[in-house]
Amino acid sequence: MNLTLHVWRQAGPDAPGRMVRYEAADISPDMSFLEMLDVVNERLMQTGDSPIAFDHDCREGICGSCSLMINGVAHGPNPGTATCQLHMRSFADGDEIHIEPWRARAFPVVRDLVVDRAALDRIIAAGGFVSAATGSAPDGNATLIPKDTVDTAMDAAQCIGCGACVAACPNGSASLFTAAKITHLGLLPQGQPERLQRARRMVERMDIEGFGGCTLYGECQEACPKMISIDTITRMNRDFLRASMTPVRAAVAESD
Amino acid sequence: MNRALALWHSSIGKHAVMAVTGVIMVLYLITHVVANLLIFQGPSGINAYSRFLHGTGGALWIARLVLLVAVVLHIMAAVQLTNRRRAARPVGYAAGRQPQVSTLASRTIRWGGALILVFLIYHILHFTLGTVHASFVEGDPYHNVATGFRNPLVVVFYEIAMAAVGLHLYHGIWSSGRTLGVSTPSPRPLRRQLALALGVLVWLGFAVIPLAVFAGMVPA
Amino acid sequence: MELRSRVPGGPIERKWDTHRFEMKLVNPANKRKHTVIVVGSGLAGGAAAASMSELGYQVKCFCFQDSPRRAHSIAAQGGINAAKNYRNDGDSIYRLFYDTVKGGDFRSREANVYRLAQISVEIIDQCVAQGVPFAREYGGLLANRSFGGAQVSRTFYARGQTGQQLLLGCYQALEKEVARGGVTMFPRTEMLDLIVIEGRARGIVARDLVTGRVSTHLADAVVLGTGGYGNVFYLSTNAKGSNATAIWRAHKRGAAFANPCYTQIHPTCIPVSGEYQSKLTLMSESLRNDGRVWVPLRGGDRRPPGEVPEAERDYYLERRYPSFGNLVPRDVASRAAKSVCDEGRGVGPGGLGVYLDFADAIRRVGAGTIRERYGNLFEMYQRITDENPYEVPMRIFPAVHYTMGGLWVDYNLMSTIPGLHVIGEANFSDHGANRLGASALMQGLADGYFIVPSTISDYLASAHPTPVDPSHPECRRVEAEVAERTRRLLAIRGKRTVDSFHRELGSIMWDKCGMARNAAGLNEALRRIPELREEFWRNLNVPGSDAELNQALEKAGRVADFLELGELICRDALHREESCGGHFREEYQTEDGEARRDDARFGYVAAWEYTGDLAAPRLGKEPLEFEYVHLAQRSYK
Known part of the structure; x- marks a missing residue:
C-alpha cells in the first residue's frame, strides 16, 4: 500500500x-x-x-x-x-x-504527537482509590460480592487511561475517565465508605484541571478502546450530586 | 450556602441547574402547547383560558417569575459551560473532529438554544406585549393569533424556531435524566424514545398553528 | 564478592516469622527522616513505593512512562496464584512452594519460595480490599481457575486483564500516597546510573526525558523494580520501552547479575507476520485449558486446518505428556512446539506456528461459554491476524516473555551492593530456571507490598546512613559519566538506526541463545555480539539533541546496554553445561529429548560480577540446598 x-x-x-x-x-x-x-x-x-x-x-x-x-x-x-x-x-x-x-x-x-496526560493522574490522586493500607485487609472472601456487581465494576475498571474520551469529546471533557473510576470503586462494597467523598473530590479536580463539562454527546463511549459506557457518567453525576447534598461531618471536612 | 455555591461552581452542578430549569420549562411548554391547541375550538376556548390565567391574580406572576428565573439560570449556566468548553480545547484539530455517534440534536444544542432565545424575545414582543404585532388587541389572544401569521416571513421564523425547540427538547430531556443521575442503566434505554416522543409532540403541537393560520384554517 | 544469602535458620515455615522478629526496626518517628528511591512503578515498584510511604518513609518514585499506571505489569493477562485452597482441592502453602521449586527446575532458593507461597495468601486479601474486581462465582465468592503446570485451581483472575487490575490497584494506592505527600512521583524520568558512596547505594542519576536534564537524586536506600530484560531479544512480549538499563548500570557499579541465561519462552504467542514486526503479542496461557495444540502428522501438509482429518493430526502435547497434556509448563510446551516446527510440521507463514484449536471445546461447552472465558483474547487475536478463532484454529508460536535471571539478591532482597534492593522481575529470586504461570504477579506484589517494606527497615536501622551532599565528588563523577555517554551516542552520526542494531542483536540472541542452545552457537554469538557492539559505537545514527524529548536517544542508551548484557547471557548459557527450565542445551538432553539437569555440577546460582572487562566477568556461586523438596527429574508424562 x-x-x-x-x-x-x-x-x-x-x-x-x-x-x-x-x-x-x-x-x-x-x-x-x-x-x-x-x-x-x-x-x-x-x-x-x-x-x-x-x-x-x-x-x-x-x-x-x-x-x-x-x-x-x-x-x-x-x-x-x-x-x-x-x-x-x-x-x-x-x-x-x-x-x-x-x-x-x-x-x-x-512534542509532535506526544501530550502530557498527568492531569488524569491528578484526578486519580484526588480520590480514585480505596484507602486500604498494606497489611490491613480482611480475608478476600470475607465480603461477598454478587457476580453481576463485580462484572459491572470490571466493565468500568477496564479503563486504560489513554485519554481518547477527552480527545473525542466536543467539550474536551474527562467525564468518562473520571466516571469509570467512580463507578468501578462505587459499585464495590470496599469502595462504599469513601464513595461520596471520592466523587466530590475527583469531579472537583477534573474541573480544576480545565476539562470541559459533559453534554452527553456519547462520542467518548464510541472512542473508548474498552467501550466503557456513558452509564458510568450517570452514576458519577448521581454520586456527585448526592455528595453535594450530604452534610459533611466536621471531622471529614477538616481532613480535606 | 457554601455547598450550593460549590455545586454551582462545578461543571456537573451547572449541568444539573440546566437540567432542573429545563424540566421546569418543559413542563411549562407542555401546558403551553395544550393550551395553544384550544385555538382550533374558536375564540371561546382560548380566550376563556386566557381570562382564567389572568384571573388567578398573583399566581400568574409567580409562574412568570419562576419561568424567568429558570430561563436566566439556564442561560447563565449554558454560557459559562460554553466558555469552559472553549477554554478546554484552545487548539482544535486541523483535520476536524469527526463526530461518530452524537445526534444532530446534541450537536445543535447551543446554537439551537441561542436561536430559541432570540425567538423567545420576539415571541413575547409579538403575543404578550404586542409591540411587533400589526393589530394587537390586549386580552384577545384568539384575534392576535389569527391575525399574527399573515406575514410568511413570520411563519417561516416560527417554524424554524419550533424545529429548534423540538431538537432542543429531545436532547435536553434525555440528557437531563442522566445529568441528574436518575436514569438507571438499561440495555434498552426507554428514555431516548420518551424524549424523542415528547420532542416530536411538542414540536408538532406548536408548529401546526402558524401553518394553520397562514392557510386560513383559523378565521379572524 | 561474597554471596551471603542470609537465609534465617529454623524450620522453613518459621523462617520468615523468625526473620521478621529478628530484623531491626526503624522507630515510627524516624521513618520520615529516611528517603528511599524506588525506580519503576509496576507491581513491584509501585507496591513498594506505596507501602513504604504508608509506613512513613519519604519515597521518590521514578518511571520512564508518562504515568506510573503504564508499567508493563499491566499487560499480564492470566492471573495470580495464591495458596488459599478455596477450592478444597488439596492446595496448601506447602504445595504452592513445592510446585514453584519443582516448576523452576530446582534452581531457586527454597526459603525465598516458601515465603512467597506464604505471602501469596495476603496478597489476594490486600488486592480485594483495594477494590480489585477479581472474578466471582454466583454466590459472591472469589473464583479460581487452574493455570499452566498446576493441578489445583489456585489462580485468581480478572477476565484476561489481571495484571491491569492489580496494577491499577497498586497505582491507586501510589496516587493516594502522592496526594498525601509521602511519595514524589517522577514520570518520564529514566534512571541512567547508580550512585555508590563508601560501598553503599546512595542514589541515582536520572534523565528527564522531556527536557533532557540530567540530575542526581540521593536517598538512604535505593530499590529497583525495573522489570526484566526480555527485550534483549528485540522481539518479545515485553513493552517496547521495557529495558535493562537500570539493572545493568547497577551491575556495572558492583551488583552481581544472577542466572542471566534463564529466559522464559512463552508457548502461546501470535506468530511473526513480517520483517516490520515490532513486538509479539501473548495469548494468555489460560487458553491451553480449553484449546488443543496440534500440527499435521506429515511435514509439508499445506491443507487448511479444517481439511486435515482427525487421524492425520498430531496432538503432540497430549501424545508426549499424557498426564499433563496441553497444560505442561511453559518451557516444555515451547520446546515441543519448536521441535515439531524443526521437523517441518509447523503451520502458517514460514512454518513457524502450531494450531491451538477450540473446536472440541466449542462442541463441548458451546461458543457462548468459550466467549465468556476468552472473548477478549479471541477478539485481540482476530484484530491482529484477521482470522476468526471461533471458526479456524489459532496459530501460535513461542516468544520471549519473561526473564527469571536478574540482579542477585539475598533473603532481604538486597543486592551485593548494600542499600540496593531489587524486587520483582528485576531480581533473580523465586522462579529458578522457569517461572510457572500466574506467579510473576504474585512475586512482584509479594516483594513490593510485603517483603521490601519490612526488610528495608533492617538495612536502614543497621546501616545508619548519614546525609550525602549532592556536591559529593562521586555524584559529580557519575553525573559527568552519564552526560559523556549521552554526548558520545549523539556524536557518532553514523549510518545505522538504533532499531537496526537492536534487530540484529535480537536475531543473534534468538538464533543462538533462544529456545535451544549449543556451545558452537553460543561461541558464535560471543564473537558476533562484541563485533556488533563495536559497530554500534562507530556507526550509530541518533538524530537530534540531548536537550529535548528524543526517543531515538532513549532507545540508543537502552540498546547499548542490551549489547553488553546479551554477551553476559550467552556467557552464562555457555558455562551452564546442563539443561534446566528455560535453559536448554542441546548437548544435554535425555534420549527422548527432555532436559537433563546436572545437579552435582550446576546446582548453584551463577552470580556474575563485572570486572571492568565485558569479556571476563567473574563467576560467583551460591550453592543451592534442597532440604524440603526432593530433587528429582521433572516429569509431566
Missing part, C-alpha cells in the same frame, strides 16, 4: 507546530498503525530527518500510552481498538491519513 500522511510536527511544548506531509510507500496491510509509523521513522532517520515522536509502549492495547487522532477520530476508525491494535488493512491504498495529537488544554503537547 502507498499512503500519504499529514502529521502534526511540533519541536517542543512552546514551539509552533504544523501539519507536515509524508509519503509512506510500500506499507504492508498486516502492519499495525504504529509499525507503519516505525517504518516512516526509520526512513526519516536515514535521510537525516528527526523521527516523529509518539507515545507507545505495550502495543497490545492495554497500557494506554498510544494516543493518536487519526482523520479526526480518536484511535482511528475501528471501534473498541486502541491505535496500537489498529492494522493498516483498515485503510485503502492511496488513502490520505491525518495524524494529530489529542487536543485539550489539560493535555499540553510535549
Whole structure:
C-alpha cells in the first residue's frame, strides 16, 4: 500500500507546530498503525530527518500510552481498538491519513504527537482509590460480592487511561475517565465508605484541571478502546450530586 | 450556602441547574402547547383560558417569575459551560473532529438554544406585549393569533424556531435524566424514545398553528 | 564478592516469622527522616513505593512512562496464584512452594519460595480490599481457575486483564500516597546510573526525558523494580520501552547479575507476520485449558486446518505428556512446539506456528461459554491476524516473555551492593530456571507490598546512613559519566538506526541463545555480539539533541546496554553445561529429548560480577540446598 500522511510536527511544548506531509510507500496491510509509523521513522532517520515522536509502549492495547487522532477520530476508525491494535488493512491504498495529537488544554503537547496526560493522574490522586493500607485487609472472601456487581465494576475498571474520551469529546471533557473510576470503586462494597467523598473530590479536580463539562454527546463511549459506557457518567453525576447534598461531618471536612 | 455555591461552581452542578430549569420549562411548554391547541375550538376556548390565567391574580406572576428565573439560570449556566468548553480545547484539530455517534440534536444544542432565545424575545414582543404585532388587541389572544401569521416571513421564523425547540427538547430531556443521575442503566434505554416522543409532540403541537393560520384554517 | 544469602535458620515455615522478629526496626518517628528511591512503578515498584510511604518513609518514585499506571505489569493477562485452597482441592502453602521449586527446575532458593507461597495468601486479601474486581462465582465468592503446570485451581483472575487490575490497584494506592505527600512521583524520568558512596547505594542519576536534564537524586536506600530484560531479544512480549538499563548500570557499579541465561519462552504467542514486526503479542496461557495444540502428522501438509482429518493430526502435547497434556509448563510446551516446527510440521507463514484449536471445546461447552472465558483474547487475536478463532484454529508460536535471571539478591532482597534492593522481575529470586504461570504477579506484589517494606527497615536501622551532599565528588563523577555517554551516542552520526542494531542483536540472541542452545552457537554469538557492539559505537545514527524529548536517544542508551548484557547471557548459557527450565542445551538432553539437569555440577546460582572487562566477568556461586523438596527429574508424562 502507498499512503500519504499529514502529521502534526511540533519541536517542543512552546514551539509552533504544523501539519507536515509524508509519503509512506510500500506499507504492508498486516502492519499495525504504529509499525507503519516505525517504518516512516526509520526512513526519516536515514535521510537525516528527526523521527516523529509518539507515545507507545505495550502495543497490545492495554497500557494506554498510544494516543493518536487519526482523520479526526480518536484511535482511528475501528471501534473498541486502541491505535496500537489498529492494522493498516483498515485503510485503502492511496488513502490520505491525518495524524494529530489529542487536543485539550489539560493535555499540553510535549512534542509532535506526544501530550502530557498527568492531569488524569491528578484526578486519580484526588480520590480514585480505596484507602486500604498494606497489611490491613480482611480475608478476600470475607465480603461477598454478587457476580453481576463485580462484572459491572470490571466493565468500568477496564479503563486504560489513554485519554481518547477527552480527545473525542466536543467539550474536551474527562467525564468518562473520571466516571469509570467512580463507578468501578462505587459499585464495590470496599469502595462504599469513601464513595461520596471520592466523587466530590475527583469531579472537583477534573474541573480544576480545565476539562470541559459533559453534554452527553456519547462520542467518548464510541472512542473508548474498552467501550466503557456513558452509564458510568450517570452514576458519577448521581454520586456527585448526592455528595453535594450530604452534610459533611466536621471531622471529614477538616481532613480535606 | 457554601455547598450550593460549590455545586454551582462545578461543571456537573451547572449541568444539573440546566437540567432542573429545563424540566421546569418543559413542563411549562407542555401546558403551553395544550393550551395553544384550544385555538382550533374558536375564540371561546382560548380566550376563556386566557381570562382564567389572568384571573388567578398573583399566581400568574409567580409562574412568570419562576419561568424567568429558570430561563436566566439556564442561560447563565449554558454560557459559562460554553466558555469552559472553549477554554478546554484552545487548539482544535486541523483535520476536524469527526463526530461518530452524537445526534444532530446534541450537536445543535447551543446554537439551537441561542436561536430559541432570540425567538423567545420576539415571541413575547409579538403575543404578550404586542409591540411587533400589526393589530394587537390586549386580552384577545384568539384575534392576535389569527391575525399574527399573515406575514410568511413570520411563519417561516416560527417554524424554524419550533424545529429548534423540538431538537432542543429531545436532547435536553434525555440528557437531563442522566445529568441528574436518575436514569438507571438499561440495555434498552426507554428514555431516548420518551424524549424523542415528547420532542416530536411538542414540536408538532406548536408548529401546526402558524401553518394553520397562514392557510386560513383559523378565521379572524 | 561474597554471596551471603542470609537465609534465617529454623524450620522453613518459621523462617520468615523468625526473620521478621529478628530484623531491626526503624522507630515510627524516624521513618520520615529516611528517603528511599524506588525506580519503576509496576507491581513491584509501585507496591513498594506505596507501602513504604504508608509506613512513613519519604519515597521518590521514578518511571520512564508518562504515568506510573503504564508499567508493563499491566499487560499480564492470566492471573495470580495464591495458596488459599478455596477450592478444597488439596492446595496448601506447602504445595504452592513445592510446585514453584519443582516448576523452576530446582534452581531457586527454597526459603525465598516458601515465603512467597506464604505471602501469596495476603496478597489476594490486600488486592480485594483495594477494590480489585477479581472474578466471582454466583454466590459472591472469589473464583479460581487452574493455570499452566498446576493441578489445583489456585489462580485468581480478572477476565484476561489481571495484571491491569492489580496494577491499577497498586497505582491507586501510589496516587493516594502522592496526594498525601509521602511519595514524589517522577514520570518520564529514566534512571541512567547508580550512585555508590563508601560501598553503599546512595542514589541515582536520572534523565528527564522531556527536557533532557540530567540530575542526581540521593536517598538512604535505593530499590529497583525495573522489570526484566526480555527485550534483549528485540522481539518479545515485553513493552517496547521495557529495558535493562537500570539493572545493568547497577551491575556495572558492583551488583552481581544472577542466572542471566534463564529466559522464559512463552508457548502461546501470535506468530511473526513480517520483517516490520515490532513486538509479539501473548495469548494468555489460560487458553491451553480449553484449546488443543496440534500440527499435521506429515511435514509439508499445506491443507487448511479444517481439511486435515482427525487421524492425520498430531496432538503432540497430549501424545508426549499424557498426564499433563496441553497444560505442561511453559518451557516444555515451547520446546515441543519448536521441535515439531524443526521437523517441518509447523503451520502458517514460514512454518513457524502450531494450531491451538477450540473446536472440541466449542462442541463441548458451546461458543457462548468459550466467549465468556476468552472473548477478549479471541477478539485481540482476530484484530491482529484477521482470522476468526471461533471458526479456524489459532496459530501460535513461542516468544520471549519473561526473564527469571536478574540482579542477585539475598533473603532481604538486597543486592551485593548494600542499600540496593531489587524486587520483582528485576531480581533473580523465586522462579529458578522457569517461572510457572500466574506467579510473576504474585512475586512482584509479594516483594513490593510485603517483603521490601519490612526488610528495608533492617538495612536502614543497621546501616545508619548519614546525609550525602549532592556536591559529593562521586555524584559529580557519575553525573559527568552519564552526560559523556549521552554526548558520545549523539556524536557518532553514523549510518545505522538504533532499531537496526537492536534487530540484529535480537536475531543473534534468538538464533543462538533462544529456545535451544549449543556451545558452537553460543561461541558464535560471543564473537558476533562484541563485533556488533563495536559497530554500534562507530556507526550509530541518533538524530537530534540531548536537550529535548528524543526517543531515538532513549532507545540508543537502552540498546547499548542490551549489547553488553546479551554477551553476559550467552556467557552464562555457555558455562551452564546442563539443561534446566528455560535453559536448554542441546548437548544435554535425555534420549527422548527432555532436559537433563546436572545437579552435582550446576546446582548453584551463577552470580556474575563485572570486572571492568565485558569479556571476563567473574563467576560467583551460591550453592543451592534442597532440604524440603526432593530433587528429582521433572516429569509431566
